Amino acid sequence: MISRTITIAGVLLALGLLLLLWFLYRQLRRTSYYSRGHSVRRPPRDASIAAILAALVALVVSWALFWAADNLRFFRKFGENRVCFRIDVWQTDDPVKSMKFVVSYPGQDTTKAPPAFYLSGDRWRIEGQAVRIKGLARLLFDGERCFAITDAVADRSQSWRSRPDDFIFDRTQLPGAESKLAEAIGRYGWLGRFFNVNKFKTLFREAQARQSFIGRIDGDGQLSLETIPAESTETLIDKRE
Secondary structure, three states: OOHHHHHHHHHHHHHHHHHHHHHHHHHHHHHHHHHOOOOOOOOOOOOOHHHHHHHHHHHHHHHHHHHHHHHOOOOEEOOOOOEEEEEEEEEOOOOOOOEEEEEEOOOOOOOOOOOEEEEOOOEEEEEEEEEEEOHHHHHHOOOOEEEEEEEEEEEOOHHHOOOHHHOOOOEEEOOOOOOOHHHHHHHOHHHHHOEEEEEEEOOOEEOOOEEEEEEEEOOOOOEEEEEEOOOOOOOOOOOOO
């Protein structure tokens, strides 16, 4: 999602630094010329203000792209209403880690098992963000839409409320939760010209012995979960394509 962004940011950073070094070299030559008391030969030209401003703009844009890439580094591209991920949920016998979760994505390395995480309680939901990149900013990224599941949240039914000491893992933050893009858009409204962030969350679901779901995100950035057979291996193949 961000490989193109990092490449462009790196090029702009190198260009800005090279221009500033060249201006510094020109200024040193000019200073050296006058310190030696030359009066016949023409002095070296001074660096133009426009060129210096161009170097500064390149550095600022480079920093902005690195910042955007850092905030989207755990986000994944998705197609509208296509299968984005699979989530498997188990109810365990552990009194504290009573729900086990595994999230897998299309195209990920199948030779390595996806990491598992745990929650307490007997009800759960997931939260996340869907980002749409707008305008000319689309040229700077590998895709127009991306998403991240940021949190898994636990809840408890009445039977669990008598066991408050067991309700420890009420929320797990996943990679992508630290993204500050939505917060920055709220603070600096002009960023909304380039990015649109929609936060989504599912309803709480009762945990069962084993459940499997596939997730789709629509054009408005809203998530829907679809139940699939737990033993299914064709989890991430959208048969409607």
